[in-house]
Amino acid sequence: MSRHITLGPGAEFDAVRALLDKWGTAAIGIGDDAALLDVPPGDRLVVSTDSSVETVHFRREWLSSEEIGWRATMAALSDLAAMGASPLGVLLALTVPRSWRGELPALAAGIGEAVSKHAAPIVGGDVSDGDRLALTITVLCHTRAPLARSGARAGDSLFVTGALGGPGAALQAWLSGGTPTAADRARFARPDARITAGRWLAAHGAHAAIDLSDGLGGDVRHVAAASGVRCVLLLDAIPRVAGVSIAQALSSGEEYELLVAAPVSDAAKFSAEFAAANDGLTLTAVGRVEAMHDGADVVAEQAGLRVAMPSSARAFDHFAAPER
Amino acid sequence: MSRHITLGPGAEFDAVRALLDKWGTAAIGIGDDAALLDVPPGDRLVVSTDSSVETVHFRREWLSSEEIGWRATMAALSDLAAMGASPLGVLLALTVPRSWRGELPALAAGIGEAVSKHAAPIVGGDVSDGDRLALTITVLCHTRAPLARSGARAGDSLFVTGALGGPGAALQAWLSGGTPTAADRARFARPDARITAGRWLAAHGAHAAIDLSDGLGGDVRHVAAASGVRCVLLLDAIPRVAGVSIAQALSSGEEYELLVAAPVSDAAKFSAEFAAANDGLTLTAVGRVEAMHDGADVVAEQAGLRVAMPSSARAFDHFAAPER
Known part of the structure; x- marks a missing residue:
């Protein structure tokens, strides 16, 4: 299978192509309706989703675009760190206002750096217009023995x-x-x-x-x-x-x-x-x-x-x- | 395992509790950092994410809140329908402006109806403040023999x-x-x-x-x-x-x-x-x-x-x- 499906024409797909250029090997199999992944036999799938929204979670003047991408990705990965799980991949849903479109390559660079650090390839996504920049990142992991917040016992x-x-x-x-x-x-x-x-x-x-x-x-x-x-x-x-x-x-x-x-x-x-x-x-x-x-x-x-x-x-x- | 983890205090968790009341058995295991799922042995995991954003994908005056929830969910499930896959569950990231908070139960009802129709339980989510209502829905499915858009051959x-x-x-x-x-x-x-x-x-x-x-x-x-x-x-x-x-x-x-x-x-x-x-x-x-x-x-x-x-x-x- 080729690394990416050939995308059709259109501005939305041009934006996706620009992202893929930036990510290189940090993204795999983007462009089909869905991504295929394999959970190692005997392991369970662990999933979580997390949004970073402009003015709610950060302000534009505080962070560089690379940092915004990095931080949103790490925040999403963090939920699964607490489970003791290993990454399979991430899905990105980006809401990108017009005033942010020029920053897409820099945002993508930060996201790509963060997923590469934890060997969590980008396996799918969605790009929409909107009023505020929002990055919703879904993380897929696997583990044999998951930790939970509900396991604390007297004496710990x-x-x-x-x-x-x-x-x-x-x-x-x-x-x-x-x-x-x-x-x-x-x-x-x-x-x-x-x-x-x-x-x-x-x-x-x-x-x-x-x-x-x-x-x-x-x-x-x-x-x-x-x-x-x-x-x-x-x-x-x-x-x-x-x-x-x-x-x-x-x-x-x-x-x-x-x-x-x-x-x-x-x-x-x-x-x-x-x-x-x-x-x-x-x-x-x-x-x-x-x-x-x-x-x-x-x-x-x-x-x-x-x-x-x-x-x-x-x-x-x-x-x-x-x-x- | 109980159906849901007990949630701590706070308005954000109150909103989640209201959603869970509405969903009943359509949601499982919400409240932990992440959800655990099992892919049937021999099957592959198929994943996709899709956003429905107010004014981009719909206008408030066109649809009831139930319809907005239903439609966003079906749109997300549709990507995996094209793969010939069976649902495991969905994750919801909701951006809910103040003016929409009273509509959360109705939105949740539409989402719950749609996931129940296709036996795709809600297994996780995230609720954020924002300027426009946005529903980002990640769908997890499994299949042994996935369809793709890249498989068409001369003679078909x-x-x-x-x-x-x-x-x-x-x-x-x-x-x-x-x-x-x-x-x-x-x-x-x-x-x-x-x-x-x-x-x-x-x-x-x-x-x-x-x-x-x-x-x-x-x-x-x-x-x-x-x-x-x-x-x-x-x-x-x-x-x-x-x-x-x-x-x-x-x-x-x-x-x-x-x-x-x-x-x-x-x-x-x-x-x-x-x-x-x-x-x-x-x-x-x-x-x-x-x-x-x-x-x-x-x-x-x-x-x-x-x-x-x-x-x-x-x-x-x-x-x-x-x-x-």
């Missing part, structure tokens, strides 16, 4: 990958008219999906994982609710980027780090092995899981004492956010 | 399912300030994806198929280009709804009928068997496939003579369309 330790707070600090700087630090900006603009880390964790006994797209303070509640447990966060243990408060680290969304529940008594040894297998990426114990007989709960501790959860620690909620 | 007959021109006539009426006939409006508002028909055709020797989302005049060019053949359309044979010209039938997009290339000498017998297996849906021979030594071509015949293709016979091109 809670871990997070990396250091939190960078994307939130960058957003806060932009929204208050300032300029983020280069480090915070990079955390927002060039996140990496923790695909390799998720696989390592699934293979080393993790019970549950979730990516921190809503922020640790919000996502830990999803784990507690889905698993029917109490999650205890040790506030002083939360790994943070420089200059960020605990409250900011808890509320910083779009992190794309993982929160993991795993049954390990020797957290330090687990973290060291993890770092060795994942290019030095840190894994930090940040709490524990306790039994709940009815319902679910999240509580905070500091210096061994139960404390109130810092007040800005809420999930970023696209529907509750003020008009921007 | 060309067939179409159903009768063409209704959606184009409805659009034309709306765009010129009139009211479409009830029959034309129904063809636009309540299309059906030809999933069962596509499976029958794949099982009965069809070589290639494509859905007529760009209109017969445009989509036959895609088949010719992808297969490297000349397609000869017999203009008088094209099945049309009442009151529609040949040119209109050729240019009417969003049809969701199938164009099929199949090696049958006795087209009448093939059509009769097809109708018996597909609830009386017609299959009409509309032309033939000829060899091309270099390139691809589409030509028209009437009364045995080569004629010019009627001039409005061009694909609907979202990028070339005037601003509306």
